[in-house]
Amino acid sequence: MFFKTKPCPRCLGKGSVDDADIKRLNAELLWLPGMCAYCEGKGVVGVRVNVAPETLYLNMDVPKRERRALRRGNRGALSRAEIYDQRSREFLIHMIQRLEELEGDHQALAQEHIEELKLHMKGKEPKEQDKVAVLEWCQQLSEYAGSKL
Numbered sequence: 146m147f148f149k150t151k152p153c154p155r156c157l158g159k160g161s162v163d164d165a166d167i168k169r170l171n172a173e174l175l176w177l178p179g180m181c182a183y184c185e186g187k188g189v190v191g192v193r194v195n196v197a198p199e200t201l202y203l204n205m206d207v208p209k210r211e212r213r214a215l216r217r218g219n220r221g222a223l224s225r226a227e228i229y230d231q232r233s234r235e236f237l238i239h240m241i242q243r244l245e246e247l248e249g250d251h252q253a254l255a256q257e258h259i260e261e262l263k264l265h266m267k268g269k270e271p272k273e274q275d276k277v278a279v280l281e282w283c284q285q286l287s288e289y290a291g292s293k294l
């Protein structure tokens with residue numbers, strides 16, 4: 146069987162997204178570099194695939210079935226994507242506002258977020274690597290927010 150393909154519009158044919166792609170697709174702080182979920186690392190996609198390359202929901206944390214449904218333009222999957230993308234953007238705006246309230250103290254913001262994680266885990270201490278990830282993320286957020294001022 147032969148399928149017509151086109152270069153992946155998200156990773157531009159590399160099979161993975163890097164910081165430059167993330168910036169181009171306006172997904173800073175919401176995606177991490179790694180395998181491209183748009184083309185599944187192949188660098189090419191079927192010509193009929195036309196889901197927006199910047200769709201945040203189309204990421205490697207979403208089950209493979211759902212990723213396939215998105216690429217096929219399944220309406221249910223697309224509406225879940227719309228909700229997810231909107232919530233992600235709102236979360237980012239909320240975190241930037243909170244950082245401003247804390248006068249740019251990203252360590253205090255990270256501490257707050259770790260406390261929230263603890264609540265979600267019924268008081269259990271989050272893993273050290275998760276705490277480090279939160280701290281790094283908050284630091285990136287502060288650089289990002291600073292560059293937008």
Ligand SMILES: [Zn+2]
Pocket residue numbers: 153154155156157158159160161181182183184185186187188189
């Ligand atoms: Zn790709």
